[in-house]
Structures are given as structure tokens and as C-alpha cells.
Amino acid sequence: MSKKVLITGGAGFIGSHLTDELLEQGYDVRILDNLAPQVHGPQPQRPSYLNSEAELIVGDVRDAGKLRHALEDIDAVYHLAAMVGVGQSMYExxxxxxxxxxxxxxxxxALIEKPVEKLVVASSMSLYGEGLYRSAAGTLVSGTDRDLAQLKARDWELHGPNGEVLVPVPTPETKLPCLASVYALSKFDQEQxxxxxGKAYNIPTVALRFxxxxxxxxxxxxxxxxxLAIFASRLMNNNSPCIFEDGLQQRDFVSxxxxxRACRLAMETSAAAGGVFNLGSGRHYTIKEIAGGVAKVMGKEYLKPEITGKYRVGDIRNCFADISLARSVLGYDPLVTLEEGLLELVEWLDGQVAEDRVEQAQAELSARGLTV
Structure with a gap:
């Protein structure tokens, strides 16, 4: 008999792809999702992209009755349900x-009352705050912040004790959290x-830091x-991508x-229980590179990125993943390059409709003093 898996938030972006992965591997999948209008539109209904073999229960993860119903006959749970957004979390x-x-x-x-064989929770790289850095002397530096005076002076880089610019290096799971937003705090709370x-009630649990x-x-x-999707939305509406700071901040983009696939491996790998794993590509790019790359594959290179020179409260300068632990324990090996992923994304964008709400969101942040 195949295992039955519940995915909270499974009708969304990552959850729907995880659904496909699990169904292809012979699992039965049930989804609990509230089809939030911010994600699914003002008149939400079952997404057309959601695999027809998956059972969908429309409901909120905070509804204990609906949750107990969703957990009936379930062997494992993926907890993906969450509101996502660093900036928005600072005023919502x-x-x-x-x-x-x-x-x-x-x-x-609910799981205390009805334990399952495995629980996998989606965490986030945001809880690291700034990534790990190396000083000119070769020592590793973490937990460094940029103060308001520095940001107002448009000095974006992180500096060591002697004023030298620190060099970002891959961030491992051993780096202590440095929580810079309500969203980061909430993801750390979910994970912990x-x-x-899980440990107290003998439910093997794995946290994955996306x-x-x-x-x-x-x-x-x-x-x-x-x-990346925000940039695509801007370009689809013939607007230039907007970039905070100078566009040279570095991130890890993963397909x-x-x-x-890594989520499935986390459930299937017994040695992963109790562990926390970074899931990235192991590569890093500047935000300016990403904006240019999206514009290029969309044939809109003439829409040059708008570098705002502003700072958004809760943002960090650099953070990209050290994925060696996931490689060794989960057997995780990223297969899709950024270039391959962008080409597929452009094919999918053809026929999609995107309402560009970036300026509205920036106005919300500015009105609350959350941009500098």
C-alpha cells in the first residue's frame, strides 16, 4: 500500500511541484490550502496546474477541525503553509x-494527538539575516549588521573592524540566526x-531552509x-525591474x-530526522544579473533595471547557501541550472497574465517609513 502524504499549502508554487514529484514516485497526496487571494487571485478556485490525482481540501491550517479531517489516514506531513514576504511582514x-x-x-x-511517521517543515534562508563573511585577515565573520547612518550614506557593503570590506562566503547551517524581519522570525519559530x-513526541522531523x-x-x-517572478511581472507589463540598493547584493537561486526532489529525499532519508538543511543551488548571482538575465530571455533587454538606491528595512546584503550537508546526508544534487530554468519560465509566461503591483507595494513600505 502506498504512503499517504498531506501537504499544507500544497496548492501553491512549491507545493504543487512537490505534489507532482510525490505522485510520480507512487505516493498518494492530499492537500490542505486556503487558496489565499494574494496568491490565487480574488476569486480563488482549484488551480488548473494542480495535479488532478491530488485530493484538495480547501481550508485554513489554523482551523483545528479542518486540520484533523485532513490528517485522517495520513502517514507523513509536509508543512509548507505560510505567508511569504519580508517587506509585507513588517506591517502585516x-x-x-x-x-x-x-x-x-x-x-x-493535532500531531501530538495523532502522530505521523515523518514531518518535513519548510524553513527559510531569511532566518540567517546576513550570510557568512570572511575578513581581510581570513577569519570568518557572522552576525554583522549595517546601521542606518551607513545605509543613508549609500554605503551598502559590510565592513570589518578596520573598515575593510568583508567578502561573502557560502553560509552553512551552523551560522547562528540573525532575525531581521517578522517573516524571518516566524520561519525560525515554525522550524524550531x-x-x-517532533523530538518530544518521537515524530521524525526535518527542517529545510529554502x-x-x-x-x-x-x-x-x-x-x-x-x-525573479516580480521581475518577470514587471517586464510582462513593459516596466523596468526595480532593484533596491545598487543591485550588487548576492543571492542563491534554486529551481x-x-x-x-530534495523535499522527497528529506522524507525518505531516515538519517535526516532531527536535522536542518540548506536547500539552494550552491551558486550565487547579483540581483542586477538576475534582472538582466530575465529581461534577456524575455526579449526585453531594452528595459534596463531601475536601480533605486534605496534600502528596505529587513533586507540583507548577501546570503547564499553552503549545501554540503544536504549533499552528504540527503544525496541532494541540484540538476537545473539558472539558464535552463529561465528558458522554461519564459515558455510558461507566454499566455500568463500578471498584474504589476510593485509600485503599490513600494508605496505601502514608503508610507510606513520602511524604505530609506
């Missing part, structure tokens, strides 16, 4: 805390609650989705197909 504090923190608590309460309760995931099915009209 109650909603982010309710969905992400309380939603996880409600799930764990799951690991603590870096910048990209691919088809991202919510193009959600201004708080992944930056949703690699993420979906």
Missing part, C-alpha cells in the same frame, strides 16, 4: 504571526517548534513573491524542481 505583523506561528502550533497540537515537538526558489507557477501578481 498580526496576520503573519497568526498564519505562520499559530498555524504551525495548531498543526503540532516542529523540531522541538533559498530563493524560482520556476513556473509562481504567483506573478503577488508583489511579495520571489524576486523548484530541485526543491521538490
Amino acid at each position: 505583523v498580526a496576520e503573519y504571526t497568526s498564519v505562520n506561528n499559530e498555524g504551525t502550533a495548531v498543526l503540532l497540537q 517548534m516542529c523540531l522541538i515537538l 533559498f530563493n526558489v524560482f520556476g513556473t507557477r509562481q504567483a506573478l501578481s503577488n508583489p511579495y513573491t520571489g524576486v 523548484v524542481y530541485d526543491i521538490a
